[in-house]
Amino acid sequence: MKxxxxxxxxxxxxxxxxxETDHWRSLYNxxxxxxxxxxxxxxxxxxxxxxxxxxVLYDWDQYFEAIVQLYAGYPSFYAxxxxxxxxxxxxxxxxxxxxLNRKDQTRPKHWDMAKPFLAQTLLLIEQADGTEGExxxxxxxxxxxxxxxxxxPECNPRGAGLSVMSFCGQMMDxxxxxxxxxxxxxxxxxxxxxxxxxxxxxxCLAQLAENQGQVARAGVxxxxxxxxxxxxxxxxxxxxxxxxxxxxxxxxRPIPVKCxxxxxxLWAGVADSRQADRLVREHLLNEAEFWRPWPVPALAxxxxxxxxxxxxxxxxxxxxxxxxxxxxxxxxxHGLVRYGFRAEAAALARxxxxxxxxxxxxxxxxxxxxxxxxxxxxxxxxALFLFAEMELAQGADPTRIEARNDSIALVRxxxxxxxxx
Numbered sequence: 148m149k150x151x152x153x154x155x156x157x158x159x160x161x162x163x164x165x166x167e168t169d170h171w172r173s174l175y176n177x178x179x180x181x182x183x184x185x186x187x188x189x190x191x192x193x194x195x196x197x198x199x200x201x202x203v204l205y206d207w208d209q210y211f212e213a214i215v216q217l218y219a220g221y222p223s224f225y226a227x228x229x230x231x232x233x234x235x236x237x238x239x240x241x242x243x244x245x246x247l248n249r250k251d252q253t254r255p256k257h258w259d260m261a262k263p264f265l266a267q268t269l270l271l272i273e274q275a276d277g278t279e280g281e282x283x284x285x286x287x288x289x290x291x292x293x294x295x296x297x298x299x300p301e302c303n304p305r306g307a308g309l310s311v312m313s314f315c316g317q318m319m320d321x322x323x324x325x326x327x328x329x330x331x332x333x334x335x336x337x338x339x340x341x342x343x344x345x346x347x348x349x350x351c352l353a354q355l356a357e358n359q360g361q362v363a364r365a366g367v368x369x370x371x372x373x374x375x376x377x378x379x380x381x382x383x384x385x386x387x388x389x390x391x392x393x394x395x396x397x398x399x400r401p402i403p404v405k406c407x408x409x410x411x412x413l414w415a416g417v418a419d420s421r422q423a424d425r426l427v428r429e430h431l432l433n434e435a436e437f438w439r440p441w442p443v444p445a446l447a448x449x450x451x452x453x454x455x456x457x458x459x460x461x462x463x464x465x466x467x468x469x470x471x472x473x474x475x476x477x478x479x480x481h482g483l484v485r486y487g488f489r490a491e492a493a494a495l496a497r498x499x500x501x502x503x504x505x506x507x508x509x510x511x512x513x514x515x516x517x518x519x520x521x522x523x524x525x526x527x528x529x530a531l532f533l534f535a536e537m538e539l540a541q542g543a544d545p546t547r548i549e550a551r552n553d554s555i556a557l558v559r560x561x562x563x564x565x566x567x568x
Contacts, residue, residue, distance in 0.1 A: 165500040166537050166565045174507050174533060175219075175566065181508065181526035182219055185212070187249055195232060196225040198527015202249040204229055206261035207344075210268045211474050211528035214545050217555045218534050218562060223272045230265050234289045241296030259313040262341070263297065263348035266290045270351040271545060273358065274552040280358040290352050294371065297345055301334065305396040308378030309337040310345060319445060319467035324404050324452060325393055337394040340408035342379050343415035346372045350548050358550055376417045389425035391418075405436060405447035407475045413482025414546070423486040431479070432491065441471050441502050442495065443479055444514035455513060466521060471502065472511045473529040480535060481544050489539075496535035503532035537561050 165171050187202045188194040197204050198212045213226035236255055237243050244255030245262070269282050269290075296302060302310045311334045312326050319325065326336040349372035357365035383391045385401060391409045393402040410426060412418045418426065432438045436447035445467035446453045453469050476499050483492035502512055509529060510521025538544065541561055543554035 164536055164540070165497075165504060166533075166540075166561070167568070170504060171533070172566060174504070175562070177508065178215075178219060178526065178530050178533065181524060182216065182221065185526055186225065189249070192232065193228040194225060195229040196221075197249070198525060198529075199522060203256055204232060204247040204249075206233070206243075206245050207264045207474065208527055210264040210271065211477065211531060213268055213271055214555075215528065215530045215534075217271075217275050217545070218558050220559065223276050226268055227272055230268050230286070233261060233265060234286065237289055237292065240299070241292035241294075243293050260296070260302065261293075263293070263344050265293065266348045266351040266355060267546070270354055270548065273355070274545070274549075275555040277551075279550055280360070282355050282358075287352070287355060290348075290355075291368075294345070294349055294352065294368070298371075304334060305337070305399075307337075307382060307396075308374055309342055309382060309394065309396075311396055312336050312338045312341050319406075319408075322406070322445065322452075322467045325402060325406065325408075335395055335397045336402060337382065337396050338408065339379070339383050339391040339393055339406075340411040342375060342383070343408075343411035343417055346375050346379070346415045346417055347548065349375065354548055354550060376415070379412060379417050380419075380422075384422060389422075389429045391426075404452075405430070405450055407437070407443050407445050407479070410443070410475075410479045410482055413486055414478040415482075416485060418486070420486065423488075427483065427486070427488055427491060431483075439514045441512060441514050441517045442498060443476055444469055444471055445475065448514075466511060469514050470511045470520070471514045473499070473531045477528075477531045477535065478546075480539075481546055484539070484544065493536075493539055496539055499532045499535050503529065534558055534562075537565075 185196045209229045243261040245257040245259050248256045273279050297310045349368045353365040353368035382394050385392050437443050455469050480492045480495045506519035508524040509519025510525040541557040543557045545554040
């Protein structure tokens, strides 16, 4: 495997960067044509954005969609209005719904808890606009209430510091072996990706508070994130396999499914350098598992459920099996950079860009075939692949948690340079 991979690295480095091609410029202009279709405006709600033609607002989608919008020169208020819409539906105990309808403004589409990306979105906006410290207090208080809900008895039933997803669709739709069948949920899966996102969400909330000079408040949430990270390494890391596995809270055992979620602790900075090395060298780059023709699949190729569509008759079908998705590739890429795997990150960015070039504006792709599938055209987070190589070339990472982050400005400048080359 090592020799083949090294050769692939050499070939990748000699290829012309995607953003320097006429095809890239054509696709970027197509993106500019699609994006207005994602703007949701009506008489009762401020305008916001959805990557779906049915204009549903989804939790983590809006974070990655906001990056695409900002790179395309859109203002940040669409993303801010989306966050505010979610928070208006927050319940007294802190629950925030996972998705919101366009037409029915009185109730959410899905009431299971939203993936924790709201603080991350607000920090992205502060960084992009240069408005550090301007997030309203009521937003900070609502974000604190949401994180407290994730730590409460419904979401932390074992009391071990790890939160459970309510059902398989909360993280990856239909991947039932991680979290149970639709309609049979019992809140048992302490999911790797969920808890990694919670670590980041708490650290973003801490940064938002620190940007306002609230050092003690920031310290509370940094400590919360550190405890969550420690619990992940205690309960979710499997030393024998060199992977992070979900944990069954009720049966007190690992759920040994090799999933792309195992790489999310790299993005969140939870893994130590030894764990990161094992994740990357033993698994991500392993052609029998994740380094497939068009990496990175949602499931490892040696998992029995690595199929396109239905695995078993009694499931609803799943788009997160032998498929490659933009957000997980994107998070994995930046996780690789964080731990010093720059060549590997470049290879993943290159393959992701080539996949988008081959079948643009798809919701997701077949890992083996590269065939686009799902919603078409899809102008949401999949367009991240247009900018992945550009980010690496500029040393940009808009997901980096710090008071000031000029990544959006750097990439915008590079976009203009390549457009008019």
